[in-house]
Amino acid sequence: MFFALSFGALTLHAMSQRLRPVCLVLRAFFALPALLLLSGCDFNFWRMDGHQTTMIAEGPVARTQLELFWVTVWVTLFIFVAVGAVLAYATIRFRARSEADEHAEPPPQGHGNPLIELGLIGASVLALVIIAVPTVKAIWSTYDVPEADRKDALEITATGYQWWFKFEYPSEMAALDNAGAKSPLVTGNELVIPVGKPIRIHLRTVDVNHSFWVPKLAGKVDMTPNRRNLLWLKADRPGYFWGQCAEYCGDSHAVMRFRVIALAPNEYAEWLQQQQSLAREVAVKPADAAKPRAKVTALRSFRTNESGVTAQFDLDPLKSWQSKQLPEKNEDTALIAQGRQLFAAKTCNACHTVRGHGAMGIQGPDLTHFGSRSTVGAGLLENNSEQLRRWLRDPESVKPGNKMAKAYRDNKITLSDEEQVALVAYLESLK
Ligand code: HEC
Numbered sequence: 444m445f446f447a448l449s450f451g452a453l454t455l456h457a458m459s460q461r462l463r464p465v466c467l468v469l470r471a472f473f474a475l476p477a478l479l480l481l482s483g484c485d486f487n488f489w490r491m492d493g494h495q496t497t498m499i500a501e502g503p504v505a506r507t508q509l510e511l512f513w514v515t516v517w518v519t520l521f522i523f524v525a526v527g528a529v530l531a532y533a534t535i536r537f538r539a540r541s542e543a544d545e546h547a548e549p550p551p552q553g554h555g556n557p558l559i560e561l562g563l564i565g566a567s568v569l570a571l572v573i574i575a576v577p578t579v580k581a582i583w584s585t586y587d588v589p590e591a592d593r594k595d596a597l598e599i600t601a602t603g604y605q606w607w608f609k610f611e612y613p614s615e616m617a618a619l620d621n622a623g624a625k626s627p628l629v630t631g632n633e634l635v636i637p638v639g640k641p642i643r644i645h646l647r648t649v650d651v652n653h654s655f656w657v658p659k660l661a662g663k664v665d666m667t668p669n670r671r672n673l674l675w676l677k678a679d680r681p682g683y684f685w686g687q688c689a690e691y692c693g694d695s696h697a698v699m700r701f702r703v704i705a706l707a708p709n710e711y712a713e714w715l716q717q718q719q720s721l722a723r724e725v726a727v728k729p730a731d732a733a734k735p736r737a738k739v740t741a742l743r744s745f746r747t748n749e750s751g752v753t754a755q756f757d758l759d760p761l762k763s764w765q766s767k768q769l770p771e772k773n774e775d776t777a778l779i780a781q782g783r784q785l786f787a788a789k790t791c792n793a794c795h796t797v798r799g800h801g802a803m804g805i806q807g808p809d810l811t812h813f814g815s816r817s818t819v820g821a822g823l824l825e826n827n828s829e830q831l832r833r834w835l836r837d838p839e840s841v842k843p844g845n846k847m848a849k850a851y852r853d854n855k856i857t858l859s860d861e862e863q864v865a866l867v868a869y870l871e872s873l874k
């Protein structure tokens with residue numbers, strides 16, 4: 444609408460020179476909100492408090508970057524105002540006032556004033572130094588964890604895949620079977636970290652360039668083939684932080700997201716212990732086995748790009764995440780068992796790992812504790828039964844081009860309504 448009105452104002456302007464001052468005001472009036480609209484939706488412009496705003500820093504690395512931004516803004520704003528003021532003064536003061544002025548000879552030309560020129564060079568150098576000193580300091584301090592804290596840092600390896608993230612904890616061993624075999628803990632799309640501890644993230648990719656960016660904590664460093672890039676961050680307080688791939692990487696780049704969940708140390712320790720264990724075993728209760736299965740209805744259809752996040756989740760995502768850590772009270776154990784069988788029968792296990800349930804695929808995210816995560820499809824949908832079913836029914840419609848959808852096509856995987864419901868029950872049981 445703003446664009447239409449601005450266009451209208453422009454046309455008016457062309458039609459009548461007399462209306463010119465009115466049109467100028469109108470154009471400014473409409474252009475400004477149009478600019479705000481362009482700046483993004485999930486965002487209150489004046490408070491700049493979107494999920495992925497860089498204007499709110501929640502850790503030392505993001506804070507250093509934000510401070511550097513402000514130094515640059517103030518210095519360049521000062522230059523803009525100073526140069527603009529001189530220009531405006533000269534334009535108004537020396538404008539042609541009459542017909543005679545327009546045809547007058549130019550005034551005598553000087554060759555500059557050495558004092559002013561030296562002064563300008565000095566001022567420019569000063570402006571650059573004011574920006575350069577904090578820039579160099581910021582490069583040093585954000586490149587790696589400060590040496591004194593490095594031995595306390597938690598090392599993580601983050602790997603970009605088209606279009607999701609794998610997170611590995613090399614120092615935290617997780618059970619692989621009941622005989623005591625172990626390997627480093629792996630999770631997908633949600634990086635859980637302890638508050639106040641420096642996190643040293645080694646950035647890798649298995650395919651094309653990606654970029655790791657959690658605006659409120661730190662950003663952004665590329666994940667590049669054959670390069671060992673590094674990024675570190677620290678969270679000041681517990682929180683739920685939005686992250687995003689920030690390097691164009693193909694069809695679904697825009698929805699290659701992730702989350703960082705920062706927990707108080709004791710809560711983190713609890714989470715870690717839970718993740719290190721094998722996938723949950725749910726025994727079928729005789730009552731559930733005997734009970735007639737409720738009639739399964741078809742899932743409603745979704746608009747293209749329909750949001751997969753409820754308002755309640757958006758309001759307090761950390762609380763929603765916390766509420767997913769414990770098994771639900773009224774689980775249908777027979778349905779879960781059916782879903783577990785389907786997970787093998789439909790070849791889901793070829794691409795996904797569920798430690799302890801005989802699934803060791805590595806092409807897709809690790810699902811051993813998937814039920815304890817808050818998102819589906821790399822941060823795209825909220826992890827609830829409706830959205831998870833939406834993903835399983837037709838991953839292509841949710842995330843065009845993704846590799847799981849390709850497997851559905853190539854291997855002709857289809858899921859009936861009942862199969863979808865059983866798989867949802869199984870995946871949600873994996874706390
Ligand atoms: C070709 C390998 C492949 C097969 C087969 C496959 N998946 Fe996936 N799956 C993936 C990939 C890759 C992703 C990540 C997609 C993305 O976000 O871009 C994924 C994502 C998922 C997710 C979301 C995980 C998260 O953390 O966001 C779930 C749940 C899932 N798959 C379940 C299943 C089930 C159930 C089946 C069997 C019906 C299945 N998958 C079959 C490769 C596969």
Ligand SMILES: [Cu+2]
Pocket residue numbers: 603606652653654688689690691692696699
């Ligand atoms: Cu990417």
